[in-house]
Amino acid sequence: MNHVVICRTNGCIEDMTMTEDHDCEWYSKQIGASIFQPVYPKGLKEPYLFLCDEEGLLKDRPVINFLGSWMYGTQEHGEPIVGDIMIVKQVMTPDGPSFDGMPEGEADVIAEWLLEHFGEAHNKVMARIGRMLKKSG
Numbered sequence: 001m002n003h004v005v006i007c008r009t010n011g012c013i014e015d016m017t018m019t020e021d022h023d024c025e026w027y028s029k030q031i032g033a034s035i036f037q038p039v040y041p042k043g044l045k046e047p048y049l050f051l052c053d054e055e056g057l058l059k060d061r062p063v064i065n066f067l068g069s070w071m072y073g074t075q076e077h078g079e080p081i082v083g084d085i086m087i088v089k090q091v092m093t094p095d096g097p098s099f100d101g102m103p104e105g106e107a108d109v110i111a112e113w114l115l116e117h118f119g120e121a122h123n124k125v126m127a128r129i130g131r132m133l134k135k136s137g
Contacts, residue, residue: 002101005087005111006030007050009063013118015111018101027051031084038099039081043071047090048110049099056082067118 006014019026028036033053040049050071056062059082068081087110088099101107 001104003104003107004030004101005107005114007065007067007085007087007114009065009082009084011067011118013067013111013114015104015107017104022101027086027088031086033083036086039072039085041068041071042073044087048087049090050085050087051099052081052085053083059083067114070118 001020002018004016004018006012006016008014016030024036028034031051031053033051033055035054036051037054038049039052040046044050050068052065052068053059057080062082065081065083065085068085069075072079072081074080089102089106090097091100092098102110
């Protein structure tokens with residue numbers, strides 16, 4: 001079975017087993033999107049990419065995905081990623097490039113790398129916010 005890595009807006013990173021009959025609707029449902037867009041972020045090397053909510057910024061209360069925004073380079077260009085994202089693997093098909101899941105071991109390595117690198121950055125930001133709140137309160 002293939003796996004994907006889901007990065008939630010609350011900072012949780014999950015290794016998810018794909019269903020045998022996964023299709024575009026399955027991908028969309030996992031990240032809460034009606035339409036998803038493949039994104040090739042600076043923070044991931046080929047053949048990996050992520051799927052994000054194409055209409056995320058149009059939602060009533062969009063929630064920034066800090067990990068997705070960090071990998072996308074929002075700090076450089078100012079365009080955030082909102083909503084949950086899914087990391088998938090680009091594959092070549094007879095019709096050209098597409099995407100799919102990856103073996104469990106690959107998904108585990110990606111999830112661990114994200115936890116190690118983003119977790120450290122997330123903790124620093126949260127500590128700084130805590131210090132700021134303490135000073136103002």
